[in-house]
Amino acid sequence: xxxxxxxxxxxxxxxxxxxxxxxxxxxxxxxxxxxxxxxxxxxxxxxxxxxxxxxxxxxxxxxxxxxxxxxxxxxxxxxxxxxxxxxxxxxxxxxxxxxxxxxxxxxxxxxxxxxxxxxxxxxxxxxxxxxxxxxxxxxxxxxxxxxxxxxxxxxxxxxxxxxxxxxxxxxxxxxxxxxxxxxxxxxxxxxxxxxxxxxxxxxxxxxxxxxxxxxxxxxxxxxxxxxxxxxxxxxxxxxxxxxxxxxxxxxxxxxxxxxxxxxxxxxxxxxxxxxxxxxxxxxxxxxxxxxxxxxxxxxxxxxxxxxxxxxxxxxxxxxxxxxxxxxxxxxxxxxxxxxxxxxxxxxx
Amino acid sequence: xxxxxxxxxxxxxxxxxxxxxxxxxxxxxxxxxxxxxxxxxxxxxxxxxxxxxxxxxxxxxxxxxxxxxxxxxxxxxxxxxxxxxxxxxxxxxxxxxxxxxxxxxxxxxxxxxxxxxxxxxxxxxxxxxxxxxxxxxxxxxxxxxxxxxxxxxxxxxxxxxxxxxxxxxxxxxxxxxxxxxxxxxxxxxxxxxxxxxxxxxxxxxxxxxxxxxxxxxxxxxxxxxxxxxxxxxxxxxxxxxxxxxxxxxxxxxxxxxxxxxxxxxxxxxxxxxxxxxxxxxxxxxxxxxxxxxxxxxxxxxxxxxxxxxxxxxxxxxxxxxxxxxxxxxxxxxxxxxxxxxxxxxxxx
Numbered sequence: 001x002x003x004x005x006x007x008x009x010x011x012x013x014x015x016x017x018x019x020x021x022x023x024x025x026x027x028x029x030x031x032x033x034x035x036x037x038x039x040x041x042x043x044x045x046x047x048x049x050x051x052x053x054x055x056x057x058x059x060x061x062x063x064x065x066x067x068x069x070x071x072x073x074x075x076x077x078x079x080x081x082x083x084x085x086x087x088x089x090x091x092x093x094x095x096x097x098x099x100x101x102x103x104x105x106x107x108x109x110x111x112x113x114x115x116x117x118x119x120x121x122x123x124x125x126x127x128x129x130x131x132x133x134x135x136x137x138x139x140x141x142x143x144x145x146x147x148x149x150x151x152x153x154x155x156x157x158x159x160x161x162x163x164x165x166x167x168x169x170x171x172x173x174x175x176x177x178x179x180x181x182x183x184x185x186x187x188x189x190x191x192x193x194x195x196x197x198x199x200x201x202x203x204x205x206x207x208x209x210x211x212x213x214x215x216x217x218x219x220x221x222x223x224x225x226x227x228x229x230x231x232x233x234x235x236x237x238x239x240x241x242x243x244x245x246x247x248x249x250x251x252x253x254x255x256x257x258x259x260x261x262x263x264x265x266x267x268x269x270x271x272x273x274x275x276x277x278x279x280x281x282x283x284x285x286x287x288x289x290x291x292x293x294x295x296x297x298x299x300x301x302x303x304x305x306x307x308x309x310x311x312x313x314x315x316x317x318x319x320x321x322x323x324x325x326x327x328x329x330x331x332x333x334x335x336x337x338x339x340x341x342x343x344x345x346x347x348x
Numbered sequence: 349x350x351x352x353x354x355x356x357x358x359x360x361x362x363x364x365x366x367x368x369x370x371x372x373x374x375x376x377x378x379x380x381x382x383x384x385x386x387x388x389x390x391x392x393x394x395x396x397x398x399x400x401x402x403x404x405x406x407x408x409x410x411x412x413x414x415x416x417x418x419x420x421x422x423x424x425x426x427x428x429x430x431x432x433x434x435x436x437x438x439x440x441x442x443x444x445x446x447x448x449x450x451x452x453x454x455x456x457x458x459x460x461x462x463x464x465x466x467x468x469x470x471x472x473x474x475x476x477x478x479x480x481x482x483x484x485x486x487x488x489x490x491x492x493x494x495x496x497x498x499x500x501x502x503x504x505x506x507x508x509x510x511x512x513x514x515x516x517x518x519x520x521x522x523x524x525x526x527x528x529x530x531x532x533x534x535x536x537x538x539x540x541x542x543x544x545x546x547x548x549x550x551x552x553x554x555x556x557x558x559x560x561x562x563x564x565x566x567x568x569x570x571x572x573x574x575x576x577x578x579x580x581x582x583x584x585x586x587x588x589x590x591x592x593x594x595x596x597x598x599x600x601x602x603x604x605x606x607x608x609x610x611x612x613x614x615x616x617x618x619x620x621x622x623x624x625x626x627x628x629x630x631x632x633x634x635x636x637x638x639x640x641x642x643x644x645x646x647x648x649x650x651x652x653x654x655x656x657x658x659x660x661x662x663x664x665x666x667x668x669x670x671x672x673x674x675x676x677x678x679x680x681x682x683x684x685x686x687x688x689x690x691x692x693x694x695x696x
Contacts, residue, residue: 183496188548230609238635259581
């Protein structure tokens, strides 16, 4: 089985973004619930056709699916607006997961705001996990959208959220949203910088002493981290921090959203295989075909399969077993989907 | 010959940092010139003993030497203070270069400030290049120290500085200083993020259409860029930008400050050899020995030499020829040092 832990619902019906724009500009004429109700199941089915086609073509079975990251826009909107927006986005992901229970499992957007309090987001997290069957959340370490005004992820102000994550036994993917700072291109700089930044925060802090079972997925192949693994090992050593393999063992996982073979080879060479979860970001940041290979840049499964020293056991960890470990709530969902009528693709 | 394009004067006599601290806290009792005059040549010789020892042990000949990056502190101090501070730091680098003309060539710190005007920095640049024989400068893309309040490097506000760089035919290394934003560890996040950020700014802008001969060195192996080269190629393609090899050809160069073999292999595999300049950051961010290899993490020459597919011509480009091209003002200095009495180590 192949579980893609990093998929965003980037192809939502246009009514959804129209709602957000109306919300932001104060021209709102209906509620999020009304927008949700007005979107038909057929529209949703049609909207995820690209994802389903890519899954089938690439041989991935299940996508851990969350609202479009760049549209979270936590730097835009107040607490009420962002709560409503998160709820709409999460509800739509949930509907897609219900329509295609073998292909999608949900991860939620949090109702973050600039200066917002992590304790306020637990309600939506709990609703998504307990009522909608979601298996994790995306956590934005910079709700200011590129101004980085929130405290580091190791700061105690984040603890109320971490307590809920631990209670619910769900991980957070560290994922920023769009950038309103002209210095940072979203997918070409801000995303990767956030990944790098979060890792270094974890390296310097003692967060996992306080939360031994808290789990983070650092997306986009860990930003700059694997490429600079020697630098990080050296910094940790110079700072008298634990060896990095001990730091990350049960708490930090990297996805495989790296869009060329040399990068993927590096990731798989330097990172412990137990800390890598398969991801593609499909349909996401890069949508075209690499003229050098004739395949989609974000068909990350191909790069992994081409790495000959990687044994069957290691592949199975990356494609399936690590995701079961990081997202334990996925296990009964997989089993239920496997035993559902017409289930065919869950034991690949 | 082996030219290390990335060395900072991190081992200055303690009087230097004491001056800066007095300047910042308003307890200044003497001028920068007085501090400079009070430091003896013997103190300077003693202070660079570590660099000289590492050069000898590792077989590097010449270090392109600039003031300590983390101490630039452009976010601290006003225009007058930072001008005086840059002058002191540059003068000390110059004195070291005079004492050891075969081992060091200078690159200057600019008197940047938060909200400062790039047109104001040309005077110090010109002084350093024309009077002190420096061959380049370090340009801080974020003088705010982690708040990223300056415009992107492709913005026209930077153009007055670029005009001077082009006139003088010297490159700029894109190098931030310390971070006053608690989110960003300086050497573990801020430095690498700045490298990644600058590259994406160059990718999205048309700076080199306006300045075809302007050259930037992106340090620390290019931040996250080589690891995500597929992502960048894909983003450029999706955005209808030129192919990346064309974008970087004459204008963007990456140093080799990558502290483990897998990272170095990746860099040398994905980047055109003509765009790589040897660098180590010695004595810099990571100062200890890698227990996995028994060698210093920042002995980057070793990693390069271990890459067997790399031919003699490629090595010579990385170690010497590309530096001559990127820093053309180095050429007469090398030749002068080579013909000086007692010259022995310039034709390695």
